[in-house]
Amino acid sequence: MKFQKKFGQMKPRVPTSSLPDIIFMMLLFFMVTTTIKVFDVKVRYILPEAKAIEKIENKRLVSYIWVGRDGRIQVDDNIVQLDDLIDIMYRKRQENPNVIVSLRIDRDSKMGIVIDIQQRLRKADALRINYSTLQKL
Amino acid sequence: MLKRRKRAEAEIPSASMADIAFELLIFFLVATTFDVDTGIGLVLPPAAETTEQVKIKQSDIAKLLVNAAGEVLLDGELITVPQIRETIKNKIKQNPKLIVSIKTDRETNYSRYIEVLDELKLAYNDLREEHSLKTYGKSFKDLNRDQQEEVKKAIPIRISIAEPEEVK
Numbered sequence: 119m120k121f122q123k124k125f126g127q128m129k130p131r132v133p134t135s136s137l138p139d140i141i142f143m144m145l146l147f148f149m150v151t152t153t154i155k156v157f158d159v160k161v162r163y164i165l166p167e168a169k170a171i172e173k174i175e176n177k178r179l180v181s182y183i184w185v186g187r188d189g190r191i192q193v194d195d196n197i198v199q200l201d202d203l204i205d206i207m208y209r210k211r212q213e214n215p216n217v218i219v220s221l222r223i224d225r226d227s228k229m230g231i232v233i234d235i236q237q238r239l240r241k242a243d244a245l246r247i248n249y250s251t252l253q254k255l
Numbered sequence: 256m257l258k259r260r261k262r263a264e265a266e267i268p269s270a271s272m273a274d275i276a277f278e279l280l281i282f283f284l285v286a287t288t289f290d291v292d293t294g295i296g297l298v299l300p301p302a303a304e305t306t307e308q309v310k311i312k313q314s315d316i317a318k319l320l321v322n323a324a325g326e327v328l329l330d331g332e333l334i335t336v337p338q339i340r341e342t343i344k345n346k347i348k349q350n351p352k353l354i355v356s357i358k359t360d361r362e363t364n365y366s367r368y369i370e371v372l373d374e375l376k377l378a379y380n381d382l383r384e385e386h387s388l389k390t391y392g393k394s395f396k397d398l399n400r401d402q403q404e405e406v407k408k409a410i411p412i413r414i415s416i417a418e419p420e421e422v423k
Binding site for chain 1: 269272273276277279280283284286287292293294295296297298299300301302303321359360361362363364365366368369370372373376377379380416419
């Protein structure tokens with residue numbers, strides 16, 4: 119047939135000369151979006167699940183408190199005592215008045231420790247908190 | 256005299272450039288974690304000493320108590336967790352100024368507390384959805400930012416964490 123003849127005559131080739139450029143662009147995208155984990159989490163925890171969750175819009179404002187299965191508390195890279203929390207959080211709030219404290223607490227924790235932490239946050243005047251949870255399906 | 260040999264033009268082989276780039280790409284693909292922070296947001300009440308006590312009418316408070324066994328009491332009556340959503344919704348409809356106060360025992364499980372808080376948030380989300388459908392004829396998530404703020408202002412989330420009995 120007419121069409122087939124024409125098709126058979128020329129060999130179509132995908133131009134590959136710009137392939138490295140494309141790949142580099144993708145590479146740059148991933149390099150820019152990658153946030154290498156800043157914190158070395160030393161406690162073991164499993165987050166609880168919830169349905170009505172929201173994203174924290176501004177990640178720069180967030181500061182984390184981890185509470186592990188064994189009840190140890192970690193802020194930034196250190197395991198801290200409960201009573202040090204006031205000073206630490208107060209300093210954080212001075213640096214950043216709109217700080218959001220993300221509480222990453224193990225699901226099997228008791229409320230006692232949560233209440234203790236919250237009381238200290240209130241004393242440090244860091245009032246915006248976020249209970250970190252996973253999406254429940 | 257030394258004879259100068261004519262050297263061939265030096266060239267960086269670029270044929271493998273794509274492969275190198277691919278390798279880097281794969282590394283970053285693997286290393287990237289789109290670690291989004293999701294959770295339930297809340298604003299704590301200011302420390303008790305710094306603020307004066309504001310008197311709130313008893314009728315404007317819904318007391319939600321979660322005891323050590325994980326049972327939930329709403330204004331003294333036993334209620335199951337899935338019931339909270341509807342009950343609180345009806346209560347807020349009757350009294351838009353309602354403040355929900357949550358109190359837990361020290362022995363209460365954290366995940367149970369999150370469940371209760373989740374139900375409350377769902378109740379508020381439902382109310383906001385209804386409000387936005389009524390005023391804008393659109394779902395809350397389809398509204399623009401200003402409208403969303405309007406709805407949020409119309410139905411503020413009033414969840415309060417009750418003062419624990421003893422502060423260690």
